[in-house]
Amino acid sequence: MNIFKNWTDEHTKTFGNDILTVSHNLAETGLFTDEALAILLDKHPSQKLDVCTMSHDKKLYPNKFRTGDFRDCDGKALIEAAKAGKIWINVREAMNIHPEYKAVLDNMYGEIALITGQPSFNARGSVLISSPAAKVPFHCDQTETILWHIRGKKRIYLYPPTQEFLPDNVYQSIITQDREDDIPYTEDMDKSARIFDLAPGEMISWQLNAPHRVDNQSYCVSVTTEYSTKESAFKNSIMYTDSILSQKFGIKSKWSEASLPEKYIKSFAGRLLRKLNLNQNDNGQDFVTFKIDTSAPDYIVDIEPFPRNF
Ligand SMILES: [Fe+2]
Numbered sequence: 296m297n298i299f300k301n302w303t304d305e306h307t308k309t310f311g312n313d314i315l316t317v318s319h320n321l322a323e324t325g326l327f328t329d330e331a332l333a334i335l336l337d338k339h340p341s342q343k344l345d346v347c348t349m350s351h352d353k354k355l356y357p358n359k360f361r362t363g364d365f366r367d368c369d370g371k372a373l374i375e376a377a378k379a380g381k382i383w384i385n386v387r388e389a390m391n392i393h394p395e396y397k398a399v400l401d402n403m404y405g406e407i408a409l410i411t412g413q414p415s416f417n418a419r420g421s422v423l424i425s426s427p428a429a430k431v432p433f434h435c436d437q438t439e440t441i442l443w444h445i446r447g448k449k450r451i452y453l454y455p456p457t458q459e460f461l462p463d464n465v466y467q468s469i470i471t472q473d474r475e476d477d478i479p480y481t482e483d484m485d486k487s488a489r490i491f492d493l494a495p496g497e498m499i500s501w502q503l504n505a506p507h508r509v510d511n512q513s514y515c516v517s518v519t520t521e522y523s524t525k526e527s528a529f530k531n532s533i534m535y536t537d538s539i540l541s542q543k544f545g546i547k548s549k550w551s552e553a554s555l556p557e558k559y560i561k562s563f564a565g566r567l568l569r570k571l572n573l574n575q576n577d578n579g580q581d582f583v584t585f586k587i588d589t590s591a592p593d594y595i596v597d598i599e600p601f602p603r604n605f
Contacts, residue, residue, distance in 0.1 A: 298406045299498075307411050310500060311439065311524075314453055314489060319443055319498045324399050327445045327516050329374050332424060335389060335396075336370030341605050343392070345385040346373065346587060348595055349430055355479040358430040358508075362603055363595070364586035372589050374424065378514045380594035382587070383425040390420025390518060403443070403520065415439070415522040423517045431509040433480035435461055437470065437531060438521045441500040444493040447515035452488040456505040460484060463550050466504065467538035470531055478506055503527055532565030533558050539568055 300318040309315045325331060336344070347360040360383065365373060376382055390400040400420045408414055427447075435456070442451065454460040465478055491499060492512070501507065503526060533550065540546040553561070581603040588596040 298403050299410075300496075302410055310407075310411050311413070312502065314491070314499065314501045314505075316491060316493075316497055316499045318496050319403075320496065321399065321403075321443055321445050321518060322496060326396060326399065327422070327518075332422070332516065333370035333374050335386060335393065335422065336373050336384075339386050339389060339392070341366065343387040343389075345383075345387060347383045347385070348381050348585060349383070349432075355481070356432060356477050357480060358432040359477060360432065361584045362581050364583050364598065364605075366605060368587050368589065373587065376587050376589065376594040377424045377426050379426070380587075381426050381428045382594065383429045383431065384423065386422040386424070388419055389422040390520065396420070396422075400520070404522070413524070415524060418520055418522040420518055420520040423515070423519055425511055425515045425517075427511055427513050427515075429511045429515070432477050433484075433506060433508040434477045435466070435469070435504045435506045436521060437504070438523050438527045439500075439503055440519060440521045441498060442493070443498045443518040443520065444495065445516045445518065446495050448495075448512040449493050449515050449517070450510045450512060451491050451493060451499060452485060452508050452510075453491070453501050454484060454488050454506040456502055458551070460487070460506045461504060463534070463537065463548070464541065466550075467534050467541065470534045471538045471542075480508070503530070529558070529562050532563075532569070533561040535565035535569055536561040 298319050298321070300320060302317055306315055306317055321327065326335075344365065346363040346365040348363060349358040350361050351357070353359050363382070368376065373384060377384055390396045400418060403420075404415055404418045433454075461478060469478075493499060503524075530550070533553070537548040537550070540548060548561075582600040583598070583603050584600045585595050585597050587594050
């Protein structure tokens with residue numbers, strides 16, 4: 296099956312270097328209907344399922360995700376909650392774990408490699424199911440990311456991957472903490488954003504680490520894929536070293552000002568340090584603060600927070 300409908304040479308030139316949108320036909324697999332998604336949710340391991348809502352209390356981090364307990368609900372109830380409530384469901388690595396989805400992921404990346412000649416490795420794909428009111432906060436991804444929008448309408452804001460929007464020290468802490476990808480955000484940053492209204496069947500990709508946020512306009516189903524390239528692995532190992540230098544020795548480094556030999560040495564050191572896991576910053580505990588309740592007005596009931604254990 297051909298995944299892309301209108302890929303041109305221009306798309307090949309743009310891919311990874313700038314923002315690109317192109318049509319795809321993932322909906323035709325039949326794997327993203329509500330019925331198929333309910334079956335997927337029922338069989339997906341709970342450790343790899345995130346059901347979140349948005350908080351409103353952090354000024355520089357608007358719409359920060361809160362983690363929810365979904366264990367009282369089956370897949371059908373979760374779909375119902377996503378349609379009517381204020382939730383965002385990430386079926387993490389669904390495209391890798393389940394054979395029928397994995398076959399599609401292999402097709403997607405097979406076609407990209409064939410067209411662009413760019414090999415990718417470690418491609419991971421997740422399925423996102425989200426409410427009309429859902430918003431994804433301002434953040435950046437550590438590896439190359441593609442959003443394959445399938446159903447509904449969503450607006451994505453993409454910002455330049457520069458110091459102004461993504462300072463090195465913020466990126467360094469993202470790299471070392473591994474889980475927390477949010478970045479401080481103020482509304483005036485939107486003046487520099489490029490805004491895209493995604494229709495069903497549109498794929499969008501952007502430059503490595505470009506910060507972005509998403510506002511849903513309706514109930515939405517999408518796939519998000521990420522993969523490493525030499526470029527992202529190189530940058531992340533350097534940023535890891537810079538973060539350790541800054542935390543342990545107070546040495547501040549700037550990615551943009553480092554010479555190539557310096558980058559190679561830091562990259563080597565970073566891969567080594569990561570293996571040694573010198574950085575034992577454990578800010579990463581995930582607290583569950585609400586549960587999905589199908590009898591509540593927006594399907595959300597606040598609970599006494601507890602560390603996630605499912
Ligand atoms: Fe993202």
